[in-house]
Amino acid sequence: MKKTIRNHPRAVLAVALSATLLFSAGQAMAQANEPEEKSTEAVNGSAQPVNDTWITTKVKADLLATENVSGLDIKVETVNGVVTLSGAVANKAQKDKAVEVATKIKGVTRVDSSGLTLASR
Template identity: 40%
Template sequence: MRNQSMIRRTVLAAGLTAAFALIPLSQVAAQDASADGSMQRSNQTVPDKAADAWITTKVKSEFGTSKAVKATDVSVTTVDGMVTLSGNVGSAQEKADAVRVAKSVKGVKGVDASALTVNASAEH
């Protein structure tokens, strides 16, 4: 009985690990599919795209664990190591925290937060 339970847990853990390992690859595919509907060719190689997807995933997860940034209101995209943040934040401090958190992720070459707007009604 204990062996069956242990085997189930091991198989479940292995399945979850495999599923989480595929997330960056699925994001690469999604980014390719949603390239503004155009058929533009990118000079990025597959490893570069995978690295960008990993950076995007890591930035989002850092936002999720940070109390300073409301992760659900911030979108993250990465191209050639450059992270672009967009969406709405509640204050200028939250915007600064989002930039700081994104810059702290390994592999990030720079952060563009020009599309990240401060919601004026939430600031007061």
């Protein structure tokens, strides 16, 4: 071993440096992969993150898929889990249904429907 170190000091140094860098990179990667957003595991058993963008997308998709709700005419915004619905709906039943759909989405803390108006025909 001593002979190897004497004859190849740069190789030994390179191996030691490579091992150190590999270890450091592994730790940096592990820290970078820690979730920054809260997880829905406690909410619904899934490991998918809940964030405002996800909530908005899910509410909008569910509104579009719901019968008797004009999902194209309803704008959805989410800030800190509070969903704000705005736009025009045909009647109070559609407004109530839109609020019900949004309320059922995981991560939604409150729904503000004050921006939904009844369209005049």
